[in-house]
Amino acid sequence: MNLVNKTEKTFALTTPLYYVNDVPHIGSAYTTIAADVVARFNRLQGHQVLLITGTDEHGQKIQRSAANLGKPPQDFCDEIVPSFLNLWDLLDIQYDRFSRTTAPRHQAIVKEFFQRVWENGDIYQGEQKGWYCVSCEEFKEERDLLADKHCPIHTNKQVEWRDEQNYFFRLSKYQTQLEEFYQSHPDFIQPVSRRNEVFNFVAQGLQDFSISRVNLDWGFPVPVDSQHTLYVWFDALLGYVTALLEPDAEATLANALQSWWPINLHLIGKDILRFHAVYWPAMLMSAGLPLPDRVFGHGFLTKDGQKMGKTLGNTLDPITLVENYGSDAVRYYFLKEIEFGKDGDFNEIRFINVLNADLANDLGNLLNRTLNMVKKYCASQVPAINQSAIPIENPLKAMGLELGERVKQAYTALAFNEACHYVLSLVQASNKFIDDQAPWSLYKQGKQSEVEVVLYAVLESVRLAAYLLSPIIPNISSDIYQQLGWGINFNEQKEGAILAPFCTHSTWGILSDKQILGTPKPVFKRIETLK
Numbered sequence: 467m468n469l470v471n472k473t474e475k476t477f478a479l480t481t482p483l484y485y486v487n488d489v490p491h492i493g494s495a496y497t498t499i500a501a502d503v504v505a506r507f508n509r510l511q512g513h514q515v516l517l518i519t520g521t522d523e524h525g526q527k528i529q530r531s532a533a534n535l536g537k538p539p540q541d542f543c544d545e546i547v548p549s550f551l552n553l554w555d556l557l558d559i560q561y562d563r564f565s566r567t568t569a570p571r572h573q574a575i576v577k578e579f580f581q582r583v584w585e586n587g588d589i590y591q592g593e594q595k596g597w598y599c600v601s602c603e604e605f606k607e608e609r610d611l612l613a614d615k616h617c618p619i620h621t622n623k624q625v626e627w628r629d630e631q632n633y634f635f636r637l638s639k640y641q642t643q644l645e646e647f648y649q650s651h652p653d654f655i656q657p658v659s660r661r662n663e664v665f666n667f668v669a670q671g672l673q674d675f676s677i678s679r680v681n682l683d684w685g686f687p688v689p690v691d692s693q694h695t696l697y698v699w700f701d702a703l704l705g706y707v708t709a710l711l712e713p714d715a716e717a718t719l720a721n722a723l724q725s726w727w728p729i730n731l732h733l734i735g736k737d738i739l740r741f742h743a744v745y746w747p748a749m750l751m752s753a754g755l756p757l758p759d760r761v762f763g764h765g766f767l768t769k770d771g772q773k774m775g776k777t778l779g780n781t782l783d784p785i786t787l788v789e790n791y792g793s794d795a796v797r798y799y800f801l802k803e804i805e806f807g808k809d810g811d812f813n814e815i816r817f818i819n820v821l822n823a824d825l826a827n828d829l830g831n832l833l834n835r836t837l838n839m840v841k842k843y844c845a846s847q848v849p850a851i852n853q854s855a856i857p858i859e860n861p862l863k864a865m866g867l868e869l870g871e872r873v874k875q876a877y878t879a880l881a882f883n884e885a886c887h888y889v890l891s892l893v894q895a896s897n898k899f900i901d902d903q904a905p906w907s908l909y910k911q912g913k914q915s916e917v918e919v920v921l922y923a924v925l926e927s928v929r930l931a932a933y934l935l936s937p938i939i940p941n942i943s944s945d946i947y948q949q950l951g952w953g954i955n956f957n958e959q960k961e962g963a964i965l966a967p968f969c970t971h972s973t974w975g976i977l978s979d980k981q982i983l984g985t986p987k988p989v990f991k992r993i994e995t996l997k
């Protein structure tokens with residue numbers, strides 16, 4: 467990719483860099499699906515997009531996982547990483563960069579960044595005493611612990627006592643600067659509930675945090691003292707910066723920051739909010755760098771009402787889910803059924819019901835029955851309709867003309883469930899319109915032009931629905947587009963070319979009689995309900 471200039475036309479976003487202590491679970495897939503949807507939506511709008519994902523490979527948690535299997539940590543990481551790459555392929559994730567924190571070029575970036583912060587006088591040696599959760603890789607306040615010193619997030623893990631000499635980052639120095647920044651950038655932390663959470667935390671007074679560990683060698687040595695290993699989070703957050711380097715560029719901060727910095731959006735789960743919304747901006751302030759535009763903390767997924775996580779051992783295997791139901795189904799369920807930002811649940815029966823209702827019945831059948839009617843009543847030709855012949859009172863036209871803008875706003879606000887609901891209401895209105903208008907009886911009465919208006923309005927609504935859902939269900943949308951005579955595959959990326967630009971395809975009324983309709987085929991097969 468050529469160097470880009472940071473303009474309004476570029477959009478860089480990140481998923482967290484996932485720990486490789488185990489293969490990915492649905493929680494990691496959730497953030498990555500959402501990030502991919504945002505990336506695809508931006509690409510449709512003609513923006514140059516850089517989607518960054520990757521893995522966080524240092525620290526005690528990984529070291530222990532490797533040791534438990536009797537493997538050297540690097541070998542262990544190298545074995546786990548392909549399972550992430552494989553899952554992203556299965557889920558049709560179009561990432562641009564995969565950042566591994568064990569990459570040698572990453573060490574060069576971390577070293578240079580550390581030096582800046584060091585020269586700014588923000589790192590000093592001190593004594594660290596406290597309770598540490600290895601699964602979170604984070605010190606915990608005693609008051610936040612559960613009974614028997616269990617971590618509030620990894621509820622089956624006990625925290626461990628630490629009393630050691632560490633290097634500290636002077637977070638307290640940035641209290642006022644951070645508060646002023648939050649005030650002047652009200653959209654920096656989203657949703658509002660997370661912003662409030664951060665405000666309350668910062669208002670309690672920020673304390674310096676330790677950025678090195680002793681008795682741990684799986685990590686980068688502290689550049690000024692090789693007896694210490696850099697704290698995994700200090701190194702991990704900088705993985706976002708390393709990812710910005712062009713593949714053949716020398717690993718310097720100047721090169722990394724040249725094109726895409728500052729990042730437009732960090733997508734994360736709520737458990738790592740403080741790191742992204744407090745520690746990270748303070749580290750960047752210290753290094754004299756501009757801050758990212760936005761940090762969005764989504765909620766947690768539960769399974770059948772139970773908390774889910776790698777450490778808790780009740781995870782939902784995303785690979786099995788995709789193999790059983792396909793990538794569009796998985797992507798659709800999590801984004802349609804859960805308000806992004808709130809916690810949400812996975813339950814297989816509900817999952818099947820939602821997919822059958824929305825994708826098989828409402829959307830899939832609508833296309834199928836309409837194409838069959840076009841075959842019967844219009845000799846398989848898209849009716850040649852003059853747009854002005856369809857009155858604005860036509861319910862589908864009225865909805866369709868406004869839909870693109872509404873859905874755009876929803877995607878921009880990361881309100882994926884709203885985007886789906888808006889689109890589905892057009893689909894449902896289209897089903898109702900067919901039932902009300904009964905083109906079969908209009909046809910019998912010889913009202914051919916009325917039949918044509920009805921079928922055109924419905925086909926065009928299905929097209930618009932497919933287009934607007936394409937960031938979420940790219941395979942189904944491609945199938946629909948192909949049946950409507952467009953040779954567009956929403957999974958295809960052509961450098962510099964927008965296959966179906968938002969400015970034209972998001973409007974209602976572009977379907978023309980020039981389109982050669984394809985053979986009607988189900989776009990989503992009904993799933994048998996579980997007994």
Ligand code: MSP
Nearest residue numbers: 482483484485493522702703734735736766767774
């Ligand atoms: N390595 C750190 C991130 C460093 S970013 C510079 C990390 N990794 S993680 O693999 O443990 O978690 C990655 C993401 O998965 C987090 O955003 C976390 O919120 C998310 N999830 C983990 N369990 C989850 C659910 N049960 N539900 C939804 N997301 C969850 O943290």
